[in-house]
Structure formats: C-alpha cells, structure tokens
Amino acid sequence: MEISRHTHIKIIILLVLIAILFYYLLIKTNTHELKNTFKVFHHILNRSRIMEMLVPVSNVTILNRIGNITNRTNTSTKRSINTTITPDPSTTTTTGRPTTIDIAELLVERSPSAVRLKAKAPTGGLAVFLFQTEHYILADLQLYLMRKLAIDLVALELFIDRPLTPEMCDVARAHRAKINIFPTDRHRANAGGSDRNTAIVNWAISLKAKKYLGNGTAILLLDGDVFPLSPFDSVTLLNSRDVVCRKHPALFARFCWIGFICLGPQLYDTIDHFNVGQTMRQGKSYDSGGKTIEYFLKYENASFSWMRETIFLGTDKDLFWGAMDQDIKWISQHFSRCDKCGPEIFLSPFDVSNAVFYHMISATSEWRFGGQGGRRLSIHDSVMQSPYGPNKTYSMSDIIASVRKVQQMELIPFFGNLTCERICGG
Ligand SMILES: *[C@@H]1O[C@H](CO)[C@@H](O)[C@H](O)[C@H]1NC(C)=O
Ligand SMILES: *[C@@H]1O[C@H](CO)[C@@H](O)[C@H](O)[C@H]1NC(C)=O
Ligand SMILES: *[C@@H]1O[C@H](CO)[C@@H](O)[C@H](O)[C@H]1NC(C)=O
Numbered sequence: 001m002e003i004s005r006h007t008h009i010k011i012i013i014l015l016v017l018i019a020i021l022f023y024y025l026l027i028k029t030n031t032h033e034l035k036n037t038f039k040v041f042h043h044i045l046n047r048s049r050i051m052e053m054l055v056p057v058s059n060v061t062i063l064n065r066i067g068n069i070t071n072r073t074n075t076s077t078k079r080s081i082n083t084t085i086t087p088d089p090s091t092t093t094t095t096g097r098p099t100t101i102d103i104a105e106l107l108v109e110r111s112p113s114a115v116r117l118k119a120k121a122p123t124g125g126l127a128v129f130l131f132q133t134e135h136y137i138l139a140d141l142q143l144y145l146m147r148k149l150a151i152d153l154v155a156l157e158l159f160i161d162r163p164l165t166p167e168m169c170d171v172a173r174a175h176r177a178k179i180n181i182f183p184t185d186r187h188r189a190n191a192g193g194s195d196r197n198t199a200i201v202n203w204a205i206s207l208k209a210k211k212y213l214g215n216g217t218a219i220l221l222l223d224g225d226v227f228p229l230s231p232f233d234s235v236t237l238l239n240s241r242d243v244v245c246r247k248h249p250a251l252f253a254r255f256c257w258i259g260f261i262c263l264g265p266q267l268y269d270t271i272d273h274f275n276v277g278q279t280m281r282q283g284k285s286y287d288s289g290g291k292t293i294e295y296f297l298k299y300e301n302a303s304f305s306w307m308r309e310t311i312f313l314g315t316d317k318d319l320f321w322g323a324m325d326q327d328i329k330w331i332s333q334h335f336s337r338c339d340k341c342g343p344e345i346f347l348s349p350f351d352v353s354n355a356v357f358y359h360m361i362s363a364t365s366e367w368r369f370g371g372q373g374g375r376r377l378s379i380h381d382s383v384m385q386s387p388y389g390p391n392k393t394y395s396m397s398d399i400i401a402s403v404r405k406v407q408q409m410e411l412i413p414f415f416g417n418l419t420c421e422r423i424c425g426g
C-alpha cells in the first residue's frame, strides 16, 4: 500500500516534469534557446534539486515541494532588500542552498498573443534614455550614433550621475539631448556601482517613462557604454513584444540586464511595478535588474524576448569597416578573464530586425580599469573617421553585409562553459 502510494507520487512528479519540458519544447522553436533551456535543466539537475525532490522525505514534504514548483501564480517569496553588491555579473553569488526550484529560474520568453500580432504596432517612435557618468567623449559617441542610427527617434534623455560639467553640457546640446541630473543626495552612503546604476535607472523610469509610454512611444534604456552599430527602430526591435532586453549574463538568470531594456508603450498601466532593483530570492542575490523577474511573474500577460548575444573575438576590417578594431584589441589586452576576451554584441532575435549593438565593456566607470581616457578617445575618433562619421556617407550594403556576418556568428551567450579554450581559443 505504502509502496504503491510512493510510486504513484513519483509518477505524478515525473509527469509534471515531462509536462514542463514539453511546455518549453512547444513554445521554443529557436534551437539556440532550446540549447539554453536544456542547459538550465542540466544545471538544475546537476545541483540535484530534482533528484533530491524525487527522494521522498515525507508525503507532506513532497506535496509541498510539488506545490511550490507548480504554483506559478503565487510569486510571494521570502525576500530581503538587504542585497549583496555585485557590480560584476560573474560574482553574483549563491549564498544558500535552495530547497526548491525557484520558478524565476525557469522563466522563458513569452510570445505576444495572436491579437497583438495582428494589431498595428504603435507608431509613437522611440525615446532613448542614456545613462552616463562624467565621460563626455563616450557620451558624445553614444549620442552621435543614436542620432545617426535610431530611425524613429523622438527624444534623447541623458541621465547623468555626476555634477554637470560644461563639456557634458556642450555634448548634450550638440545632439539635442535633454539633460537630467541625478540628485546625488539620493544615493545611499557608500553605494556601489550596481546600487548607483539601479537608483538612477529607477529614477529615470519614475520621472519620464509614463510621459513617453502614454504617447505610444517606446523607451530604450541603455548603459553609457552600449551603442548601436546598425540602423534600428522601435517597431522591429520590439516586434510586438512588451519588453525586449538583454538577459542578465549570470548562469541562472532569467531577468533583464540593466544596461539594455526596451519597453513598449503597452507598459503604460503597469510601469510603476517595473523595477530594475537588486533582489534576493531563495537565498540567491540577484544583481541589478533582478526585480524585473517580479514584473514578469506578476504580469503573465506581458510578452518579452531576450536579445541574442555574441562576442567579437578578433578584429575584422570587413565588420563595420573595422571601426571597432582598436577597442577589440584593447579589450583582449586588458581583460584576463576569458569570458571577456572581446566586446559583447547584442543582436535582435527577430528576422525583421537588423539591430546590432556594441557593448564597450567597463567603459563607463573606472572600477575595473583606470586610465581609460585613451580608449574612449580612440573608439570615438575611429568611428568619426569611418563611414559612420559626420563627413562621410555609409553604404547600406556594407552595413547589411556586416549585420549578416554577425547573425551567422556562433552565438556566445555569457552562459554555460566559458573556458578560455572554448571562448577565446586558448
Ligand atoms: C504518509 O503516508 C503514509 C502511508 O501512505 C501514511 O500512513 C502517513 O500518515 C502519511 N504521512 C503523513 C504526514 O501524511
Ligand atoms: C556539477 O556540479 C558539481 C558541483 O556542484 C561540479 O563540480 C561539476 O563540475 C558539475 N558538472 C557539470 C557537468 O557541470
Ligand atoms: C513550500 O511552500 C510551503 C508554503 O509556502 C512551505 O510551508 C514549505 O516549507 C515549502 N516547501 C519547501 C520545501 O520549501
């Protein structure tokens, strides 16, 4: 009797797991995502949580655990605002041994409803919110490329986390960007990089998001060292989704990285619940952007997708005219960590979009490397002297050829086995 009941429970658990697996298989047609999904499963299995679960401790425990796994609507978890500062994604830590699978780790992209797919996309254009510190050369490059490549741009909002300098003021004026200066006294004493970043992005959202979303305007939130390499617009970037962002690179992460988040106007009603703060779930600290998981879990009607990503492993004169080559060399010479052997490249997951973005890693701050003035000037000048420059006209066919080349590269998410041999060839 007892044996048969245990067997029964085991079969139920297995069926639940198979159902979850099928759920992923069905909604994921994209093989890259499938691979990642299996990696997540493998990761979870390796941490023996499911195995542990299959070993019955007591009937009540088993049922509790099943309940906690399948209870998708209940998002209340023990949570603490007492977060660990993790400025570097790779240092995101696991401080406890969770006993259940947090549904937050299994979240997958959500396609828009059929109704949304058929509806006409909002045409209110795109407002870009850019976050800079004091590096005006970098700000100049970023604002310049935005004006050049963002097709349906309606506004540039520059958020500065430092007192305004005359140079920054000139740069903003030259590119018709509105300046917003973060009140420094709103930072907590001794706030680290991630805390500051979180505070200013949340501030920007609370200050300006509703105004744009209410006009049917999408918003792109961008870190100061992320910029476009190809023309893009809000309609194809979002492709009917409510949110498109770069997934945070931590292995377990299923939430938005704070440095690249595009929000559709459909978020107007719920934007007050969209928070890019850090958080804790089941003893795990989540870096900046972690609280976007709460939004996705709470609003099951919100559709979202992750950007794809890769790394430029070497210089290439045929890739955007080699305008990034100096910086690619700089990164490979200065980063000893093998997963950071080149700039991170974010590309649209949708066929309708040619969007490619460059992440000039660690360029906005000096916490990892000091003395980056030369690096910023060098990429600025090389872009301005390339066909992107103000006195040149770029050929669209060159851009498309470069975009196709990027789309055919091996996708290298910051995920999985990032050994030097695999990523950088030794
Ligand atoms: C667990 O199951 C056994 C037999 O099926 C039963 O006797 C026992 O009361 C159950 N324990 C609890 C806590 O329900
Ligand atoms: C599985 O996890 C153990 C420790 O948690 C780790 O040492 C091992 O490398 C992992 N195996 C794989 C294949 O990831
Ligand atoms: C599952 O959730 C219930 C209710 O929230 C809780 O009492 C129980 O301890 C949880 N089980 C585990 C294994 O965490």
Ligand SMILES: *[C@@H]1O[C@H](CO)[C@@H](O)[C@H](O)[C@H]1NC(C)=O
Pocket (backbone or CB within 6 Å): 064, 067, 068, 071, 073, 074
């Ligand atoms: C599941 O969610 C319901 C409400 O949504 C809640 O009452 C119940 O306690 C939850 N169960 C567990 C095991 O957390």
Ligand SMILES: *[C@@H]1O[C@H](CO)[C@@H](O)[C@H](O)[C@H]1NC(C)=O
Pocket (backbone or CB within 6 Å): 073, 074, 075, 076
């Ligand atoms: C979720 O479940 C917990 C118990 O685990 C309960 O206290 C809480 O009210 C539930 N939340 C919702 C939204 O149902």
Ligand SMILES: *[C@@H]1O[C@H](CO)[C@@H](O)[C@H](O)[C@H]1NC(C)=O
Pocket (backbone or CB within 6 Å): 081, 082
């Ligand atoms: C963090 O939590 C500990 C104990 O839970 C508490 O003593 C400490 O004051 C908290 N720190 C902050 C900054 O809230």
Ligand SMILES: *[C@@H]1O[C@H](CO)[C@@H](O)[C@H](O)[C@H]1NC(C)=O
Pocket (backbone or CB within 6 Å): 154, 155, 211, 212, 215
């Ligand atoms: C929103 O629309 C109103 C009226 O059309 C316009 O006055 C306002 O400038 C727009 N706001 C933005 C941020 O574009």
Ligand SMILES: *[C@@H]1O[C@H](CO)[C@@H](O)[C@H](O)[C@H]1NC(C)=O
Pocket (backbone or CB within 6 Å): 242, 266, 267, 269, 270, 299, 301, 302, 303
């Ligand atoms: C999702 O549903 C909520 C109501 O529960 C609504 O306010 C919100 O606008 C919807 N969001 C989207 C993106 O449709």
Ligand SMILES: *[C@@H]1O[C@H](CO)[C@@H](O)[C@H](O)[C@H]1NC(C)=O
Pocket (backbone or CB within 6 Å): 384, 385, 389, 390, 391
């Ligand atoms: C573009 O041309 C103007 C006028 O000829 C010149 O002043 C400026 O320096 C040039 N800019 C670049 C980046 O070459």
Ligand SMILES: *[C@@H]1O[C@H](CO)[C@@H](O)[C@H](O)[C@H]1NC(C)=O
Pocket (backbone or CB within 6 Å): 417, 418, 419, 421, 422
């Ligand atoms: C990671 O990749 C390297 C090189 O391809 C390989 O030697 C190593 O066994 C891999 N490690 C795991 C845990 O898969």
